[in-house]
Amino acid sequence: MKRNYEALFGAFYENYFYFKSEGMSGPEALACTCEAYFGMDKRGEMEKAVLSIAEGRIHLTHSKIFVKSKQKIIDALNSLDLNKLQHEIAPDDYQDILERRDMVLDGIESIPVDYSPNTRYYYFEIEKEVKNYFGILFNEKKDATELVEEIMERFERECRSTLSEKIVVRTTLAELLIRYRINAIGEFLKIKNELEQFDMNDVGEQLSENEKLDLSMRIKEVLTKLQNL
Structure with missing residues (x-):
């Protein structure tokens, strides 16, 4: 199972950098990447965790975060069903997911908030x-x-x-x-x-x-x- 969740992380980041290479701003590239994975978070807690963490980690590299995006990620990560997640991945992978989740939750609080819904270069x-x-x-x-x-x-x-x-x-x-x-x-x-x-x-x-x-x-x-x- 570890390979699957790491592959999902990798694919998400790969898509993001592809859109960036097409000349998109960071927020626009991230929006397009999230759209490409729309609905996948409903497949299981592993997918929900990985996609929310991956999106959050990319936001940590941006100078701002749209206020609704910030709340969406916080809500998603705080609402993970940890019992289900434990049954979907190996113990070591579970601990890795929790550490990545906590890193995003800690870091996202310090990012300046953007109140404009326009995806753009800051x-x-x-x-x-x-x-x-x-x-x-x-x-x-x-x-x-x-x-x-x-x-x-x-x-x-x-x-x-x-x-x-x-x-x-x-x-x-x-x-x-x-x-x-x-x-x-x-x-x-x-x-x-x-x-x-x-x-x-x-x-x-x-x-x-x-x-x-x-x-x-x-x-x-x-x-x-x-x-x-």
Whole structure:
């Protein structure tokens, strides 16, 4: 039985990293993975335990967790029928499951809560993704037009997904173009226009108050540097 439960852990993580490799954010990749295993937790306590633990452990690697997802995992792990679980797996495996369960329950309490139901890249994560992709293209000696076009193409889905992702992508791109003195007047004008019209209130709970403050300062600095365009 041990091989079965370890295989389920492995398959769950493999699916998650596959979706991540397709360019999805961590929360989106996890949502797709959970959907792929929808209903399997009804097969037995072992499946319920493994899927809840695996989902929880991945959440521990994220910077936030959606409030309802957090409660769902806590409820699932606390409601495990341990008598049934003992009959489904070997004693050593049972102890291993309990240790993994306790690790998730302990760790999940310290993750900041996200109140927006939108699965998306979180604030600092989308900024990091843009910087990493920019670095790859910059090292390939792309010209200004090609560099901007490829970045916008890479993050087109994110920009359509949520306003927070769109504005962070635009702001980060502008910062990078300015820092590396890349002549992209047309793109600067587009970004300047978008940032000037942007209302922070429109992102709602997609960003925390601290993230909104940080983004506001970044936008102000970008607009100051672009004011003569």
